[in-house]
Amino acid sequence: xxxxxxxxxxxxxxxxxxxxxxxxxxxxxxxxxxxxxxxxxxxxxxxxxxxxxxxxxxxxxxxxxxxxxxxxxxxxxxxxxxxxxxxxxxxxxxxxxxxxxxxxxxxxxxxxxxxxxxxxxxxxxxxxxxxxxxxxxxxxxxxxxxxxxxxxxxxxxxxxxxxxxxxxxxxxxxxxxxxxxxxxxxxxxxxxxxxxxxxxxxxxxxxxxxxxxxxxxxxxxxxxxxxxxxxxxxxxxxxxxxxxxxxxxxxxxxxxxxxxxx
Amino acid sequence: xxxxxxxxxxxxxxxxxxxxxxxxxxxxxxxxxxxxxxxxxxxxxxxxxxxxxxxxxxxxxxxxxxxxxxxxxxxxxxxxxxxxxxxxxxxxxxxxxxxxxxxxxxxxxxxxxxxxxxxxxxxxxxxxxxxxxxxxxxxxxxxxxxxxxxxxxxxxxxxxxxxxxxxxxxxxxxxxxxxxxxxxxxxxxxxxxxxxxxxxxxxxxxxxxxxxxxxxxxxxxxxxxxxxxxxxxxxxxxxxxxxxxxxxxxxxxxxxxxxxxxxxxxxxxxxxxxxxxxxxxxxxxxxxxxxxxxx
Numbered sequence: 001x002x003x004x005x006x007x008x009x010x011x012x013x014x015x016x017x018x019x020x021x022x023x024x025x026x027x028x029x030x031x032x033x034x035x036x037x038x039x040x041x042x043x044x045x046x047x048x049x050x051x052x053x054x055x056x057x058x059x060x061x062x063x064x065x066x067x068x069x070x071x072x073x074x075x076x077x078x079x080x081x082x083x084x085x086x087x088x089x090x091x092x093x094x095x096x097x098x099x100x101x102x103x104x105x106x107x108x109x110x111x112x113x114x115x116x117x118x119x120x121x122x123x124x125x126x127x128x129x130x131x132x133x134x135x136x137x138x139x140x141x142x143x144x145x146x147x148x149x150x151x152x153x154x155x156x157x158x159x160x161x162x163x164x165x166x167x168x169x170x171x172x173x174x175x176x177x178x179x180x181x182x183x184x185x186x187x188x189x190x191x192x193x194x195x196x197x198x199x200x201x202x203x204x205x206x207x208x209x210x211x212x213x214x215x216x217x218x219x220x221x222x223x224x225x226x227x228x229x230x231x232x233x234x235x236x237x238x239x240x241x242x243x244x245x246x247x248x249x250x251x252x253x254x255x256x257x258x259x260x261x262x
Numbered sequence: 263x264x265x266x267x268x269x270x271x272x273x274x275x276x277x278x279x280x281x282x283x284x285x286x287x288x289x290x291x292x293x294x295x296x297x298x299x300x301x302x303x304x305x306x307x308x309x310x311x312x313x314x315x316x317x318x319x320x321x322x323x324x325x326x327x328x329x330x331x332x333x334x335x336x337x338x339x340x341x342x343x344x345x346x347x348x349x350x351x352x353x354x355x356x357x358x359x360x361x362x363x364x365x366x367x368x369x370x371x372x373x374x375x376x377x378x379x380x381x382x383x384x385x386x387x388x389x390x391x392x393x394x395x396x397x398x399x400x401x402x403x404x405x406x407x408x409x410x411x412x413x414x415x416x417x418x419x420x421x422x423x424x425x426x427x428x429x430x431x432x433x434x435x436x437x438x439x440x441x442x443x444x445x446x447x448x449x450x451x452x453x454x455x456x457x458x459x460x461x462x463x464x465x466x467x468x469x470x471x472x473x474x475x476x477x478x479x480x481x482x483x484x485x486x487x488x489x490x491x492x493x494x495x496x497x498x499x500x501x502x503x504x505x506x507x508x509x510x511x512x513x514x515x516x517x518x519x520x521x522x523x524x525x526x527x528x529x530x531x532x533x534x535x536x537x538x539x540x541x542x543x544x545x546x547x548x549x550x551x552x553x554x555x556x557x
Contacts, residue, residue, distance in 0.1 A: 002365045102349040106359075106405070108315055110366040111339035261276075261316060 003107075003117060007124030011090050015128045018086045022132065023139040025082075029075040030143035036070045056206050061226035068152065068229050071140070076225045080163045081199045083132050084170040087125060088191025091174035094121045095257070096187030104262040118175070118257050122250055125171045133160045133167075155229040162223055162235050165242040169219040170195050172249035179256040219245065266291040266326055266413050266444035267312065273320030274311045282307050282468040285321070289446060289461075291412075294439045296459030296476075297448040304468040305448035306346045309415050312446070313343055326412050339367070342409065346417035346448075348402035352391035356384050356401040363405045375408035381430055395422040403431065407438075414438070416447040420454060432458055485522065489514045489529075490536035501528045 036042060046054055046062045046069075054062075062069030095118070098104055107117060137160035144151040174191040181187035198218035205214045205221070215221030222238040265288050272285035282304035289295045299305050310316040312325055314334025323330040326340045350359060360375055369375075379386060384400045385393060393401065399422040406414060414435075420428045435445055435458065449455050455462050456476055463473040490513050498504050498514065502524040507516040518525050 002362065006362065102345070102347065103351065105315070105343075105345040105349060106363075106402075107366075109313065109338060109341075109343035109345070109406075110363065111335045112366060113335055259317075 003112070003120035004124050007094060007121045008127060010094065011124065011128055014086070014090060014093075015131065018082075019132055019135045022079075022082055022136050026075060026136060026139040027143050029071065030140060030147070032074075033067055033071070033144055033149055034147050036067055039066045039070075042066045042070060052207050052209060056203065058226045061229055064230065065152075067149065068155075069226075072225050072229075075140075076159060078199075079133075079136060080166040080170070080220060080223055081195060083129055083136070083163065083167045084195030084199075085192060086132065087129055087167050087171040088174040088193075088195040089188055090125055090128065091171055091178045092181070092184060092187035092191045094125065095175060095178035096181050097184040099260070099262045100184045102262075108262065114258050115254055118179075118254055119250070122171065122175055122253070125175070126168055129167050129171060130164055133164045136160065152229055154232055158228040158232065158234065159225045162225070162228060162238060165235075165238060165246075166219045166223045168246045169242050169249065170198075172246040172253065176249050176253035176256060179253045179260060216241075264291050264327070265289060265324070266293070267295075267324075267446055269308075269312070269321065269323040271321035272308070272311060272318060272323050274307050274316050275319045280468065281319070282311070282465070283320075285465075285470050287323075287463065287470070287473070289444060291444050292439060292442050293460050294435065294445045294458055295447070296455035296462040297446060297465065298450065298452070298455050298462055299448070299465035300450055303465045305465060306417055307468075308465065309343075309346075309417050309446070309448060312415060313338060313341060325415075340412045342406035342411035342414045342416075344402055344406040344414075344416040344419050346421075348398065350390045350398060350401060353389060355389050356386040356393075356404065359390070359401060359405060360386070360408060363408055367409050369409045374410045375404065378407045378434070379404050381434060382427060383430075396424055396427065399423055400427065407434075412443060414443060414445045414447070416445065418449060419447050420449070420451065428454075485518045486540045487516055487518055487525075488538040488540075489534040491532075492535050496528070496532040498525070498528060501525050 043063050043066060046057060049057060058069040058072045061072060137156050141151045141153060141156060173194045177190035177194060178187040181190055198220040201218050202215055202220035219242060222242055267287055267289040269285050269287040273283045275281040275283065285308055297305055307316060311318045312323055312330055314330045314337055318331060325337045328336045330337050364372060364375065382400045382403060384404050385397050390398060390401065403419060406416065420431060423431060439445055459476055461473060461475050464471050495509050495514055498516065499507055503518050503520045504525060505517045505519060507514065
């Protein structure tokens with residue numbers, strides 16, 4: 001617990017900054033909600049889009065629930081990217097920067113295994129992410145409620161949970177990259193890439209006329225807010241796949257960190 | 263007596279071919295052992311290998327009876343480690359570092375740690391980023407000693423300390439030694455090794471070239487010789503064991519290492535008018551082993 005608390009303290013300032021940025025973004029988007037809550041213009045716009053673009057823009061969600069469709073296109077779609085960027089940088093900071101500054105000499109001079117050190121950092125990172133998602137979804141629902149709109153609480157909780165799973169994979173991947181990178185700037189670049197590339201890939205696959213199965217190669221493909229908001233179905237399959245991938249990536253990070261001269 | 267630190271043919275070779283090779287150590291419990299060598303000779307690599315922080319590539323090593331590869335966590339439990347260039351957390355105070363270290367070690371009794379802090383004059387309530395180099399070093403020393411370990415592995419421990427703090431630290435080390443603690447410290451400060459150690463190991467280019475008591479190292483290996491002649495100076499450059507030959511006027515000065523027999527035979531043919539043979543300083547011993555490199 002000592003190492004876990006220490007890792008949480010180390011990322012506290014970053015966590016607060018990101019939480020404020022995301023909450024402000026949520027507020028900005030949600031402030032326009034009353035204007036679009038019953039908009040026929042959005043439904044008409046959806047009808048005019050090519051079929052491949054309709055999926056990207058929320059598909060049936062946009063036509064059946066324009067407000068949620070609007071929130072999806074303006075905000076919810078990008079949340080794993082935003083939280084993922086936070087995770088990528090934090091993972092680099094918690095591992096590569098510590099190695100670069102030789103601070104692990106102090107910690108590894110203690111009777112600790114490297115596994116314990118890395119897992120405590122990963123858990124602290126996952127906790128910070130969960131908190132970011134909680135702040136984001138909480139802020140969204142609060143802003144909607146403040147404007148007299150009752151958001152889909154269950155639906156958005158499921159969206160937050162699903163997004164958390166996606167960013168958990170991002171964290172594990174960034175942590176592995178951080179254990180492999182030769183220095184902190186390289187690790188930070190890789191962390192950013194690990195957060196951004198799956199988003200761009202998913203967008204590309206959805207727009208391109210290729211089999212949609214290709215989406216599921218990278219974690220972003222498992223993030224499907226329109227489906228969750230319309231069906232309220234718990235994402236069991238996504239949970240199993242993304243947790244398994246996170247475990248595999250964390251094991252890779254452990255292996256690389258164990259071999260690394262720090 | 264039980265060996266507190268043992269190493270047999272210990273090797274740690276990095277990808278670039280540098281590292282340490284063939285290190286043999288046998289340091290009994292309660293010894294204060296100095297590890298001497300210039301920067302890059304392999305002192306830090308040896309210490310990190312003994313702690314299990316660097317994965318050794320050959321040989322075996324045990325600290326406090328525990329294997330440094332398979333029981334490295336146990337080794338670090340009974341060891342206090344001071345890194346050569348200690349990197350602490352800038353935004354934490356000395357007290358927070360101490361709390362963290364004791365918590366990670368599961369040490370509840372803080373009496374020993376607080377005594378050490380008081381003796382060294384550690385500034386416990388200031389953030390590390392506000393401390394001078396010497397005061398940071400004091401915090402790092404405190405963290406190494408806080409849990410009263412059986413074995414201390416200290417990499418350049420007095421680096422950055424002011425003379426008063428160095429004196430207090432040396433006193434503390436002697437007291438710990440009298441209490442049965444084993445202390446292995448590296449240094450390139452020769453008088454410090456001379457003043458503190460029971461024995462000294464000299465490492466050169468990753469190889470341990472000598473392990474001996476400070477006294478016998480000075481006596482058995484090297485002599486400083488000054489010869490005076492009334493006339494022409496003899497050529498001693500080809501005499502076995504003669505090093506650092508210098509001539510000035512009617513005098514020749516040099517070091518003789520190892521067996522002095524060949525020198526005496528040469529001098530039998532050209533006897534000097536006066537001879538002075540003195541023990542070298544450890545500085546001269548050191549320079550001889552390093553072929554004139556500066557420490």
